[in-house]
Amino acid sequence: MTEDTIFHKILRQEIPCEEVYSDELCLAFRDIEPQAPCHILIIPRKTIPSLNEVIKEDSNLLGHLLFIGAKIANEEGLKSWRTIINTGEESGQTVFQLHVHVIGGRKLKWPPG
Ligand code: AMP
DSSP, rough: OOOSSSSHHTTTSSSSOOOOOOOOSEEEEEEESSSEEEEEEEEESSSSGGGGGGGGHHHHHHHHHHHHHHHHHHHHTTTSSSEEEOOOOTTTSSSSOOOOEESSOOOOOOOOO
């Protein structure tokens, strides 16, 4: 299992990020190409390429990522926002370390493209 995605390099502090939250389970930082005024990524410290690879033991970790997403959205002052987890290339996933997008600060369209 590769540990060589750009997000692993961020976790290992080999490349910088604009960190907004960190704990023993996850790291959150601002997206380098924000799609809205607020665009934050939350990634687990455990290597998980995507939701296609999660196991039952990851359930609490997955819940934690969403809980931290809500905490960050609140701290960012967002009243309305979206979480996105792209899974697989056709969904738009480009980095194969699981990540939750937290996007807000503008009106978001539905359905997504
Ligand atoms: P996805 O397309 O769901 O895999 O999302 C990957 C996201 O990572 C994209 O929104 C990119 O803009 C973002 N991204 C890629 N490299 C970096 C980086 N070095 N720092 C912050 N965000 C990044």
